Amino acid sequence: MRPALTVTAIILSSLPIMAFAQGKGIRLWNLTTATMTGFQLSPAGQNNWGPNHTLNDKDKELDHDERLRLTGVEPGRYDAKVSYAGSRQCIVRDLDIKVDAVVSVADKDLKECTK
Incomplete structure (x- = not known):
């Protein structure tokens, strides 16, 4: 086998391992009884809201019992x-x-609601 093909084969065979090592990421699970149209995060107590994560969903909302991977969020x-x-x-x-x-976010977790 030629050296370039050997290197390519090694790289391609390690891709599934690298993907597994990354894990599933942080996910949001909507357990509320309604469809979320927005989900923004702020460091606790700061009211410095980040982007609307529901816009990353294919239909731009998060239905009841649907999960969404949150990108750009640190633990x-x-x-x-x-x-x-x-x-x-x-x-x-x-x-x-x-x-x-x-x-997960359920109805019991919702506080300070406005209409």
């Missing part, structure tokens, strides 16, 4: 602003986001 403690159709917004305080974990 830590966050507050979340959750938005719904009709301008309703709620806050979820002090979410503990961990590496490769699923972060």
Whole structure:
């Protein structure tokens, strides 16, 4: 086998291992009874809201019992602003986001809701 082909074969055979090593990432699981139209994070207590993560979903919303991979989010403690159709917004305080974990939000977690 030629050296270039050997190197290529080694690289291609290691791709599944590298993908596995990266893990599944941080995921949001919508356990609320409504479809989320917005999900923004802020470092806990700072009210410095980041981008709307639901825009990364194929239909730009997160249905009940749907999961979404959160990109660009580092592990830590966050507050979340959750938005719904009709301008309703709620806050979820002090979410503990961990590496490769699923972060779930249920109706009981929603606080400070506006209509």
